[in-house]
Amino acid sequence: MSAPQNSRAVVLSEFGRSLELQRFPLPSAPERGMIVAGRYGGVCGTDRHLQLGHLEVPTPLVLGHEGLGTVYELGHGAKYDVDGTALHIGDEVLWASSIACGRCVPCRMHREPTLCENRRTYGVNRPTTVEPALSGSWADHICLHEGTTVVRMPEGIDPLAAMAFACAGPTMVHALFERRPVRVGETVVVQGSGPVGLAAAALAHLSGAARVIVVGGPDQRLRVAAEVGIGDEHVNIVDADGAGAQDEVLARVIELTGGRGADLVIECVGAPAAVAQGLRLARRGGSYLVVGQYTDNGDASINPHQIVYRQLDVVGSWAFTGAHLVEYVRLLPALVRRFDLARLVTIYPLEESAAALADVERGSVIKAVLRA
Ligand SMILES: [Zn+2]
Numbered sequence: 001m002s003a004p005q006n007s008r009a010v011v012l013s014e015f016g017r018s019l020e021l022q023r024f025p026l027p028s029a030p031e032r033g034m035i036v037a038g039r040y041g042g043v044c045g046t047d048r049h050l051q052l053g054h055l056e057v058p059t060p061l062v063l064g065h066e067g068l069g070t071v072y073e074l075g076h077g078a079k080y081d082v083d084g085t086a087l088h089i090g091d092e093v094l095w096a097s098s099i100a101c102g103r104c105v106p107c108r109m110h111r112e113p114t115l116c117e118n119r120r121t122y123g124v125n126r127p128t129t130v131e132p133a134l135s136g137s138w139a140d141h142i143c144l145h146e147g148t149t150v151v152r153m154p155e156g157i158d159p160l161a162a163m164a165f166a167c168a169g170p171t172m173v174h175a176l177f178e179r180r181p182v183r184v185g186e187t188v189v190v191q192g193s194g195p196v197g198l199a200a201a202a203l204a205h206l207s208g209a210a211r212v213i214v215v216g217g218p219d220q221r222l223r224v225a226a227e228v229g230i231g232d233e234h235v236n237i238v239d240a241d242g243a244g245a246q247d248e249v250l251a252r253v254i255e256l257t258g259g260r261g262a263d264l265v266i267e268c269v270g271a272p273a274a275v276a277q278g279l280r281l282a283r284r285g286g287s288y289l290v291v292g293q294y295t296d297n298g299d300a301s302i303n304p305h306q307i308v309y310r311q312l313d314v315v316g317s318w319a320f321t322g323a324h325l326v327e328y329v330r331l332l333p334a335l336v337r338r339f340d341l342a343r344l345v346t347i348y349p350l351e352e353s354a355a356a357l358a359d360v361e362r363g364s365v366i367k368a369v370l371r372a
Pocket residue numbers: 044045046065066167168
């Protein structure tokens with residue numbers, strides 16, 4: 001097998017402009033790093049925000065912060081994955097998108113690497129102008145640096161099942177294991193039926209929730225979620241037009257909780273207005289876990305009395321670290337035993353990244369994944 005001289009990669013050159021497929025020379029593996037031959041690169045709502053310039057990132061940039069591939073070349077000193085498993089050429093691996101610096105105040109003092117002030121993130125803040133250019137997963141190869149959390153895929157797991165929640169899974173592991181766990185027997189309402197919402201609902205089931213109610217849409221997404229086994233109840237709020245119709249849907253959700261509201265409401269929508277609604281779906285003494293507002297989409301009008309009257313615990317959760325990815329990968333066998341996760345995925349060739357992004361924005365697919 002002769003080594004390829006270069007590698008294709010999807011590049012964001014200018015905000016708001018279309019993406020280009022470019023070729024870059026394949027570098028050799030860095031010290032204690034590795035080159036991974038990309039197999040799948042996940043498309044995430046964040047990628048659309050990056051393309052539109054909603055987040056401050058350097059360009060030009062190879063996109064893709066979620067990926068799965070096979071080890072192509074190991075750098076000097078790169079022998080094991082994060083778990084101590086020996087790595088070999090051809091091994092199937094996942095890697096965490098971010099590397100925390102370990103030196104800033106949140107890393108060092110607050111024990112919160114998720115809040116690192118100098119996070120380096122593949123596909124987000126590693127421009128092609130800084131070598132190596134191949135620093136995103138929407139490419140034939142990616143160069144992983146020292147300090148990257150690399151984890152070998154468990155035997156017998158369909159890689160597409162792993163990709164279904166590539167970024168949403170670890171995000172929800174962080175939120176549900178550390179910020180506000182689901183307790184056995186709880187009634188949980190999940191706002192949102194994209195990958196983050198469905199990951200929240202799936203993990204709530206695994207955690208022993210008595211009832212999981214998914215509030216989202218459109219119908220086709222909710223139908224697939226039901227077929228895959230995620231959520232006990234599915235309520236469409238996306239197609240409810242106007243405040244009156246939305247209030248009717250919310251009343252129905254309260255009814256489904258038994259009339260008092262949920263023990264735990266998890267926000268996975270990203271639209272600020274969802275927070276005003278979510279506050280009213282929790283029972284008195286319940287919790288509201290806000291995860292979806294990753295991008296700053298502006299202010300929303302809320303009624304703060306609801307927080308006091310309901311005596312709510314309102315908790316935020318931001319992103320994830322390598323440890324959360326490792327925990328997600330450990331959970332994969334339990335997740336796929338119960339849910340047909342691969343069904344959530346729609347595959348696009350690398351050349352069709354624009355179509356994949358458009359379908360994600362439209363909500364016509366649940367999880368778009370690019371195949372290198
Ligand atoms: Zn993502």
